[in-house]
Amino acid sequence: xxxxxxxxxxxxxxxxxxxxxxxxxxxxxxxxxxxxxxxxxxxxxxxxxxxxxxxxxxxxxxxxxxxxxxxxxxxxxxxxxxxxxxxxxxxxxxxxxxxxxxxxxxxxxxxxxxxxxxxxxxxxxxxxxxxxxxxxxxxxxxxxxxxxxxxxxxxxxxxxxxxxxxxxxxxxxxxxxxxxxxxxxxxxxxxxxxxxxxxxxxxxxxxxxxxxxxxxxxxxxxxxxxxxxxxxxxxxxxxxxxxxxxxxxxxxxxxxxxxxxxxxxxxxxxxxxxxxxxxxxxxxxxxxxxxxxxxxxxxxxxxxxxxxxxxx
Numbered sequence: 001x002x003x004x005x006x007x008x009x010x011x012x013x014x015x016x017x018x019x020x021x022x023x024x025x026x027x028x029x030x031x032x033x034x035x036x037x038x039x040x041x042x043x044x045x046x047x048x049x050x051x052x053x054x055x056x057x058x059x060x061x062x063x064x065x066x067x068x069x070x071x072x073x074x075x076x077x078x079x080x081x082x083x084x085x086x087x088x089x090x091x092x093x094x095x096x097x098x099x100x101x102x103x104x105x106x107x108x109x110x111x112x113x114x115x116x117x118x119x120x121x122x123x124x125x126x127x128x129x130x131x132x133x134x135x136x137x138x139x140x141x142x143x144x145x146x147x148x149x150x151x152x153x154x155x156x157x158x159x160x161x162x163x164x165x166x167x168x169x170x171x172x173x174x175x176x177x178x179x180x181x182x183x184x185x186x187x188x189x190x191x192x193x194x195x196x197x198x199x200x201x202x203x204x205x206x207x208x209x210x211x212x213x214x215x216x217x218x219x220x221x222x223x224x225x226x227x228x229x230x231x232x233x234x235x236x237x238x239x240x241x242x243x244x245x246x247x248x249x250x251x252x253x254x255x256x257x258x259x260x261x262x263x264x265x266x267x268x269x270x271x272x273x274x275x276x277x278x279x280x281x282x283x284x285x286x287x288x289x290x291x292x293x294x295x296x297x298x299x300x301x302x303x304x305x306x307x308x309x310x311x312x
Contacts, residue, residue, distance in 0.1 A: 026212025
């Protein structure tokens with residue numbers, strides 16, 4: 001037990017380099033990526049459970065001091081952004097898989113890592129926590145009707161089927177996390193927090209390798225497509241960030257910068273876990289490419305935030 005605890009706590013302390021390296025390992029080791037791709041749904045469910053276990057939902061509710069603001073942010077994130085992305089894609093004539101994938105990306109909830117990224121660059125982690133958690137709980141009810149119904153994107157699954165799968169991948173981990181919190185004393189959970197964080201890193205590494213399944217073959221067969229997809233992934237991330245900052249700037253620069261960061265960083269793991277194998281492969285590959293701006297954006301944008309966020 002002592003060795004396992006030390007190992008997991010070591011993982012927690014060195015999560016950044018491990019997460020950056022796992023994506024490249026997934027590209028360089030196709031057999032390993034293919035093996036871990038088969039465990040993706042279980043990995044994402046386990047990851048969601050542990051992340052929600054580390055979040056005190058009572059604390060989240062305590063942050064809801066400005067419910068109107070939070071409601072407007074969620075409406076912007078989950079409804080306005082997908083509609084704007086769809087309008088831009090249509091205007092640009094992007095009718096293929098990349099255009100559809102970009103719109104689906106915009107329907108996603110904020111990444112559950114958003115509060116950590118906000119703290120990393122000196123932004124408001126509390127609003128990031130509230131919006132990330134609530135948007136995760138709402139996305140099963142907003143994304144499928146938008147992506148499959150209103151926007152008409154073909155994902156080889158019905159609206160009801162996608163809603164059910166997303167509800168399961170979010171609802172079951174939430175129920176399990178609440179059950180664990182009820183059964184395990186809070187002091188014990190605090191004592192093993194380092195082990196939980198290390199397990200999160202381990203699951204993220206497994207996820208990062210698995211989502212790269214097929215990437216090397218596509219890179220060798222069509223490097224121009226991969227380059228275009230990577231450029232679009234960064235453009236989508238930074239574009240959603242910039243649009244959200246512009247829309248929320250009247251509420252204050254620090255809040256605008258924090259909500260911009262979480263708007264750009266969307267949780268593609270949920271889609272990769274629930275979409276059927278018949279889904280257009282290049283849509284799934286684009287979601288894998290979205291991991292690069294997700295993990296790199298806080299570091300690339302840190303100098304910008306240092307200049308814009310102001311004193312205090």
